[in-house]
Amino acid sequence: MNCETVRENLSDLIDGTLEQPLRFAIENHFQDCQACRDEFETFEKTWSLLDQIPWVEPPEHLHRRIMTAIRTLHSQEEAAAPVPLWRRCWEALSVPIPARASMGWTATAVAGILAIGMIAQVGTGNITMWMSPTVKFSQTTSASLLRAVRVAPAVSVQGNTATVAFDLKNSSSALTVRSYVLDENADRQWAPWMLSSLAPTSSLRDFQTVKLQADGESMVTVPVNAANLPGKVGVAVIRMTSGVSERYLAVFVPTGSPRDRVVTTQPAQDVFSSVIWKVVNDHRVTVMVDGQVDGIVGVPTASNPLECLEALAAQSDLVLDVQPNGIYTLTRKY
Amino acid sequence: MNAEERAIIERCKKHDPEAFDRLVGLYQRRIFNFALRMSGNHNDAEDITAETFIRVYNAIQNFRGDATFSTWLFRIAHNVFLDMRKKERAHPHSSLQEALELDESEVQRQIEDPGPRPEQEAETAELNSILREAIDQLPDYQKAMVLLYHTQNKSYEEIAEIMHLPIGTVKSRLNRARIALKAKLEPLRELFET
Numbered sequence: 001m002n003c004e005t006v007r008e009n010l011s012d013l014i015d016g017t018l019e020q021p022l023r024f025a026i027e028n029h030f031q032d033c034q035a036c037r038d039e040f041e042t043f044e045k046t047w048s049l050l051d052q053i054p055w056v057e058p059p060e061h062l063h064r065r066i067m068t069a070i071r072t073l074h075s076q077e078e079a080a081a082p083v084p085l086w087r088r089c090w091e092a093l094s095v096p097i098p099a100r101a102s103m104g105w106t107a108t109a110v111a112g113i114l115a116i117g118m119i120a121q122v123g124t125g126n127i128t129m130w131m132s133p134t135v136k137f138s139q140t141t142s143a144s145l146l147r148a149v150r151v152a153p154a155v156s157v158q159g160n161t162a163t164v165a166f167d168l169k170n171s172s173s174a175l176t177v178r179s180y181v182l183d184e185n186a187d188r189q190w191a192p193w194m195l196s197s198l199a200p201t202s203s204l205r206d207f208q209t210v211k212l213q214a215d216g217e218s219m220v221t222v223p224v225n226a227a228n229l230p231g232k233v234g235v236a237v238i239r240m241t242s243g244v245s246e247r248y249l250a251v252f253v254p255t256g257s258p259r260d261r262v263v264t265t266q267p268a269q270d271v272f273s274s275v276i277w278k279v280v281n282d283h284r285v286t287v288m289v290d291g292q293v294d295g296i297v298g299v300p301t302a303s304n305p306l307e308c309l310e311a312l313a314a315q316s317d318l319v320l321d322v323q324p325n326g327i328y329t330l331t332r333k334y
Numbered sequence: 335m336n337a338e339e340r341a342i343i344e345r346c347k348k349h350d351p352e353a354f355d356r357l358v359g360l361y362q363r364r365i366f367n368f369a370l371r372m373s374g375n376h377n378d379a380e381d382i383t384a385e386t387f388i389r390v391y392n393a394i395q396n397f398r399g400d401a402t403f404s405t406w407l408f409r410i411a412h413n414v415f416l417d418m419r420k421k422e423r424a425h426p427h428s429s430l431q432e433a434l435e436l437d438e439s440e441v442q443r444q445i446e447d448p449g450p451r452p453e454q455e456a457e458t459a460e461l462n463s464i465l466r467e468a469i470d471q472l473p474d475y476q477k478a479m480v481l482l483y484h485t486q487n488k489s490y491e492e493i494a495e496i497m498h499l500p501i502g503t504v505k506s507r508l509n510r511a512r513i514a515l516k517a518k519l520e521p522l523r524e525l526f527e528t
């Protein structure tokens with residue numbers, strides 16, 4: 001038995017999976033070889049250290065993020081599933097014309113309660129309405145750590161460019177800014193977590209990523225290049241980090257000219273972004289959203305953006321502010 | 335896998351969201367920790383975990399039960415990680431982000447260690463930090479094996495299934511990984527001896 005063979009078999013020896021004759025040979029070798037014995041002891045300690053690798057708790061929002069993605073997939077599957085023949089026959093035979101009209105009215109009312117501006121109609125068994133892709137925001141940090149990264153309320157928008165002034169409190173703080181265009185053609189590709197995670201994905205169009213790290217006050221300019229894409233809403237998503245804490249902020253910017261579009265019904269979580277989309281598109285205002293928004297919100301039809309956003313804020317536990325520069329901000333209550 | 339888990343998986347095969355909710359609750363911590371140690375940062379770990387469960391949703395009907403569910407799940411997580419690495423190599427990030435990631439361990443220590451702490455805790459923190467750095471320096475394939483064996487309690491057979499490798503290759507590579515780690519953990523010799 002030579003030293004090299006002993007060292008090749010140290011793992012199996014500790015693991016207890018070594019054949020008995022080989023184990024005895026190695027143990028005999030240890031009696032005469034101090035170097036291999038030392039090697040074995042250090043190896044054993046390394047092994048026991050590896051067994052102590054600490055576990056980290058996943059962030060609280062991760063489970064929700066995964067389930068939102070799965071529920072979105074599930075809803076898309078259900079929406080895509082063909083209506084069974086028996087049901088189509090039953091509906092055709094048993095629903096008289098006045099009842100159909102009533103069903104249409106109900107569907108319109110429900111959609112109206114869910115979010116402003118949705119156009120609902122009863123077609124061939126499906127309610128269709130125009131909605132935006134899903135937008136969701138998350139923040140995963142304690143209030144004290146958040147103070148380390150402060151975004152000044154100085155967001156100005158000129159044309160298709162949003163400029164965000166920020167103040168990084170220490171050198172470990174950084175901003176990652178990603179801008180893209182919400183596009184109805186990508187509706188099948190969207191998952192609720194995409195905006196909040198800044199995950200690289202081919203389905204996010206026209207995005208660009210800017211990463212900055214600095215001391216003191218700095219400025220970052222976020223281009224939202226959607227001028228040639230009528231009916232789209234530009235979004236700049238800003239990820240602010242300070243050490244391991246992070247926070248997201250989204251800036252919605254009106255682009256091009258408004259244009260109605262029709263996509264298949266999306267799950268209820270979409271309603272939030274749908275409202276933002278509508279407000280931005282119809283009222284030509286910039287809306288900033290910060291924090292985590294979950295659940296279904298119901299916003300009544302309103303003639304001005306302030307009423308829409310007030311209702312949205314009230315139901316989503318957000319704080320609405322109107323900045324001196326006319327930008328509406330929705331901030332999570334920390 | 336117990337009867338309850340088996341029942342959950344059967345319901346998942348029918349795309350029952352509530353069953354997936356349970357499944358995510360059962361496994362997300364394990365996948366997240368594996369992803370975190372493999373990728374070395376929280377954001378990527380979250381993305382890998384989320385993508386893993388989305389792939390599980392899309393593919394669970396193909397799970398026949400030849401391997402244990404957990405082995406099948408880790409195989410997916412490992413593939414997600416490899417795909418992410420491939421994408422990163424194709425589109426490397428800017429250096430500023432890398433600088434941030436590099437700084438993170440230092441920042442983490444600052445946050446985890448806000449004031450004077452008992453000596454024991456300081457030693458544990460130091461040990462964890464050296465251990466993490468040593469593992470981070472391993473090549474990806476060795477890192478995966480070490481993590482699967484030592485943190486996820488996977489057997490050589492299971493690791494072989496997860497990584498599509500012969501069992502002999504797993505054993506020899508894992509042995510080499512431990513030898514490499516032993517050298518990297520040399521600074522801990524003093525801690526060993528306390």
